[in-house]
Amino acid sequence: MKISFANKFDNKDNLVIIYSDKNRLLEKNKLSNAQKNLIEKVEKLNKSKKSFTEFFIVPEEKNIKKILISKTKSKFEISHTEALAGKVLSLLERNNIEKAAVICSVDSNRDVSFNFIKALTHGFLMKDYRFEKYKTITKKDFKVSSLSFIYQASQLETKKLETQIQMVKGIYLTRDLVSEPANELYPEKFVQLCNVLKKVGIKTEVLDEKKIKSLGMNALMGVAQGSVKPPRVLVMKWNGKKDKNFSNPLGFIGKGVTFDTGGISIKPSGGMEDMKWDMGGAAVVAGLMYTLAIRKSKANAIGIVGLVENMPDGNAQRPGDIVKSMSGQTIEVLNTDAEGRLVLADVITYVRRKYKPSLMIDLATLTGAIIVALGDRYAGLFSNSDSLSDKIYKSSINTQELVWRLPMDNKFDKLLDCSVADMKNITGTRGAGSITAAQFIKRFVGDVDWAHLDIAGVTWSKRGTDFSRPGGTGFGVRLLDNFVKENYE
Numbered sequence: 198m199k200i201s202f203a204n205k206f207d208n209k210d211n212l213v214i215i216y217s218d219k220n221r222l223l224e225k226n227k228l229s230n231a232q233k234n235l236i237e238k239v240e241k242l243n244k245s246k247k248s249f250t251e252f253f254i255v256p257e258e259k260n261i262k263k264i265l266i267s268k269t270k271s272k273f274e275i276s277h278t279e280a281l282a283g284k285v286l287s288l289l290e291r292n293n294i295e296k297a298a299v300i301c302s303v304d305s306n307r308d309v310s311f312n313f314i315k316a317l318t319h320g321f322l323m324k325d326y327r328f329e330k331y332k333t334i335t336k337k338d339f340k341v342s343s344l345s346f347i348y349q350a351s352q353l354e355t356k357k358l359e360t361q362i363q364m365v366k367g368i369y370l371t372r373d374l375v376s377e378p379a380n381e382l383y384p385e386k387f388v389q390l391c392n393v394l395k396k397v398g399i400k401t402e403v404l405d406e407k408k409i410k411s412l413g414m415n416a417l418m419g420v421a422q423g424s425v426k427p428p429r430v431l432v433m434k435w436n437g438k439k440d441k442n443f444s445n446p447l448g449f450i451g452k453g454v455t456f457d458t459g460g461i462s463i464k465p466s467g468g469m470e471d472m473k474w475d476m477g478g479a480a481v482v483a484g485l486m487y488t489l490a491i492r493k494s495k496a497n498a499i500g501i502v503g504l505v506e507n508m509p510d511g512n513a514q515r516p517g518d519i520v521k522s523m524s525g526q527t528i529e530v531l532n533t534d535a536e537g538r539l540v541l542a543d544v545i546t547y548v549r550r551k552y553k554p555s556l557m558i559d560l561a562t563l564t565g566a567i568i569v570a571l572g573d574r575y576a577g578l579f580s581n582s583d584s585l586s587d588k589i590y591k592s593s594i595n596t597q598e599l600v601w602r603l604p605m606d607n608k609f610d611k612l613l614d615c616s617v618a619d620m621k622n623i624t625g626t627r628g629a630g631s632i633t634a635a636q637f638i639k640r641f642v643g644d645v646d647w648a649h650l651d652i653a654g655v656t657w658s659k660r661g662t663d664f665s666r667p668g669g670t671g672f673g674v675r676l677l678d679n680f681v682k683e684n685y686e
């Protein structure tokens with residue numbers, strides 16, 4: 198979809214009118230009498246409502262085709278505006294409108310008005326995404342091709358809007374990665390698709406199987422060994438401070454299981470196709486790094502993802518195997534389907550030793566239990582730091598990518614103790630599966646401030662969300678981009 202500015206509209210255009218105050222709208226915009234009358238009529242019809250969105254065809258004026266009128270609350274909130282854009286876009290699609298002029302009259306302050314346009318733009322583009330590349334002869338969905346804001350933009354504002362348009366690429370990358378089927382997306386291919394990051398100034402480094410083995414990442418290797426696809430670890434560096442030493446970057450870590458059969462502890466076949474997005478955490482880290490670079494974030498950040506395919510072939514890891522992780526701690530693998538934590542354990546150890554991050558946030562589609570607890574709206578948040586946790590929570594409110602913190606403590610930790618190794622990868626007890634998974638990861642983070650986001654419920658939406666269609670949501674990119682922007686720039 199093309200989004201642009203235009204200085205004026207003519208009466209051949211379809212119109213989208215978004216406003217908060219009727220008088221200001223009518224005063225500041227050159228609307229025709231028919232349009233003005235229509236707005237008066239809509240106001241009367243909806244006089245009990247503070248906000249509404251309605252769609253009309255205006256037959257009395259033969260040139261004006263279609264008009265969408267939306268009254269919104271006067272206080273500007275980014276996430277609310279983005280969600281409104283999604284709603285407007287869906288209505289335009291349903292009415293087969295290919296092009297429209299957009300008139301916004303929401304505030305007398307210029308900065309607020311422009312930020313409103315920016316948020317609408319982001320909302321339009323987030324909702325616009327669809328994954329249709331494998332549809333070859335079947336019909337693709339109707340698409341709105343262009344929207345132009347009627348706004349006298351300065352050069353600087355035009356540039357800012359362009360950056361805003363570019364930034365959605367981060368979310369698109371995440372969604373592309375989670376949407377690709379596992380025959381097309383395996384560890385090496387994930388790395389290849391992330392080559393786009395180099396074009397915006399991200400430095401990448403790839404650890405191949407040989408390197409992974411020589412580093413002693415046996416927990417990660419154990420998961421990968423049942424697949425013919427070799428594992429990879431991808432490191433992505435963004436040096437926003439432009440310092441030579443790249444000291445104490447923010448660390449973002451992602452679970453990238455490109456397909457999870459469960460391994461020898463194989464999953465039931467119903468719904469197993471969903472496991473193509475078991476690399477959702479890694480996809481968010483890649484999309485986040487892309488976003489930070491596109492908007493030239495002033496922070497230093499390192500993204501690292503562990504990429505493996507969990508398959509049950511003749512060389513696969515067995516339940517009862519004991520592996521020595523890179524940290525030196527040994528793990529009895531009682532269930533080969535609890536593999537994400539094994540991958541994260543080694544990747545976290547590596548990034549902690551090599552880059553000394555100031556904090557670490559890992560993202561993983563880790564447990565089915567988090568879906569039982571929080572459904573498809575909230576990600577589970579676990580942390581060893583109240584202040585880090587508070588910051589993430591604030592960004593969650595800002596972006597409406599919702600998180601909810603769950604408890605951790607020593608008694609949960611003790612459930613991981615094992616009679617034949619330093620720990621086991623599942624507790625073997627019922628309940629609190631998401632918490633004990635987080636406790637497992639915590640054994641590898643040392644004293645670094647750390648948070649873990651269990652995104653198993655929010656990475657994919659069967660129904661679609663305010664910001665996305667059914668499919669990959671890209672949840673986490675906006676959340677953590679906001680977290681970086683609000684706290685570290």
Ligand SMILES: [Zn+2]
Nearest residue numbers: 457534535536
């Ligand atoms: Zn699994």
